[in-house]
Amino acid sequence: MTGRLVVVSNRVPSDGPPSGGLVVALHDCLRATGGLWFGTSGRITDDPDDSFAQVQGDGYTMRTFDLSPAEQQGYYLGYANSVLWPLCHRRADLMALNAGDYDTYMQVNRRLARMMAAELRPDDRIWIHDYHFLPLADCLRAEGVTATIGYFHHIPFPATHDMMALPQHDLFPHWMAGFDLFGLQTQRDVAAALEMLRGLPGAELLRDGTISYRERRFEVRSFPIGIDAAAFAEEAARIDGRALLNFAPDERLVIGVDRLDYSKGLDNRLRAFGRYLRDRAEDAPKASLLQIAPPTREEVDAYQQIREDLERTAGKVNGLHSDLGWTPIRYIHSGVPRDTLAAVYRAADVGFVTPFCDGMNLVAKEFVAAQDPDDPGVLILSQFAGAVEQMASALIVNPYDIGEMARALRQALAMPLEERIDRHQALARGVFRKDVAHWTRSYLDTMDRLSAARA
Known part of the structure; x- marks a missing residue:
């Protein structure tokens, strides 16, 4: 034209x-x-x-x-x-x-x-x-x-x-x-x-x-x-994300990245992680949740309430399950540079994307693009995210069901390598082709x- x-x-x-x-x-x-x-x-x-x-x-x-x-x-x-x-x-x-x-x-x-x-x-x-x-x-x-x-x-x-x-x-x-x-x-x-x-x-x-x-x-x-999947994958491989987090060698990482918004289901996500910790077997992996939630529209009353709810739930879960050398929820209420975020996605064992309602949710696609194809993490995705229409190989959950999300965490953290690779390949095909x-x-x-x- x-x-x-x-x-x-x-x-x-x-x-x-x-x-x-x-x-x-x-x-x-x-x-x-x-x-x-x-x-x-x-x-x-x-x-x-x-x-x-x-x-x-x-x-x-x-x-x-x-x-x-x-x-x-x-x-x-x-x-x-x-x-x-x-x-x-x-x-x-x-x-x-x-x-x-x-x-x-x-x-x-x-x-x-x-x-x-x-x-x-x-x-x-x-x-x-x-x-x-x-x-x-x-x-x-x-x-x-x-x-x-x-x-x-x-x-x-x-x-x-x-x-x-x-x-x-x-x-x-x-x-x-x-x-x-x-x-x-x-x-x-x-x-x-x-x-x-x-x-x-x-x-x-x-x-x-x-x-x-x-x-x-x-x-x-x-x-x-x-997303620009190729560029994001390249960025994710430049830095060792686990080194940035100072994780123990046997510690598993679950990651959530969302603007602090009531549509993202953040309080239920933290409660589901607490349920996973409560119910996990003695020999189950020790997993930590890194929740990054940058502030947005803090002048609006509803956003002040969700921040208070999230901080209260994080404190309750940590109070019940922390020990002297481990805090299970790391909550960051600020933005993280894009290159750092890409590296942390790649280091994560589970991407925990559980909004109540979302137009698309590009975090799900960024998580998939960032993974090591030979040892990929597992995506848990809300049935109410728009991305679910293209990402059926994720573990699909109801974000209102705390028990279902906790069980999905257990399944993701125990998933064998062959299944993780199969699921990731199916997801990556769509993310890279329809960028x-x-x-x-x-x-x-x-x-x-x-x-x-x-x-």
Whole structure:
């Protein structure tokens, strides 16, 4: 396609070379094709201008805009992360419906659309990322933008019965119809979206698979995101992870890595590890759980509660099972550098990935990519992680069932080498073949097809 690629995300890369799978993938696309990347600057100013600051990327241009304190509170911390985030993660009970937050959320989206419209061209391909900008396509259409607009929803799609708890539930499908392509992580998410749309007066699923709603036609499709598996595997082999941890030669390592979020099932995970310790036989391996949980959105009340719960459970398990030379749970409430994390994944005997609800969960894929193929660890994976659709060779568990998770730990730690290799080979095939470059290519190829059809 000859048109520019235009990316929109809440934040743009900053502070040196881009890092992280998604940012690197988008950076590589824009570097190859040229284009624009719009997003917030991260600066909070009392009276932000209705204009962009320009930051030069490697072969493309970034346009950033500031938020006011009221916009940061209402748009980001409020409606995006205290309403839409819990809604999409099956926790409508945690939605904080504060007066004015929706209006501020729409104000930011309309302001961004107004600023962007002056710079867009009809043949641009606009790729908008995540729930911060669900109404943005509709706002751009109101500004007269006719370009092809795609969206990717990185988190789960809300269940139909949860959607009714959203005061603006009638607007959600209208926002969707502003896009030409509405991308989701899993087939389960696509099914949830289609269930919601089928129940709407005037919505029609056409024979070619497109949806017609309010005089617009759009597609809803699954594009499971991947990681840069080859690069992550190379990074994991550079450092001896066990040496970093100072583990005893016979000590086994179970690892969990998650942002500190109520959707991750962290308290149940620690309780399941405590159950494993309580029930293990005298000759069972001595295993330690390393749980890395960097802080996130600590201004939101629900996140303060999960931190307190997690620290209390970790303290209780350690109090019951520690001895003078061993603390079974190591809890780190801070970020860990990517190269260190890759090495620790490789050193782990078990990857413990047990969210209550997750769009995909790239930790599961990173754990698999990091393993030594000749002596791999075992992945335990929640049945509610989006990754489960691609990773059936993991040990699949119900994260609400403490006993089942404890039994899965026992099975993983006792699993013979031949079975570990067989399971890992099956998982690695998918992780390496359907990496983040495959995800980007699949999405943009679909965008190109839609742009060509529109032309």
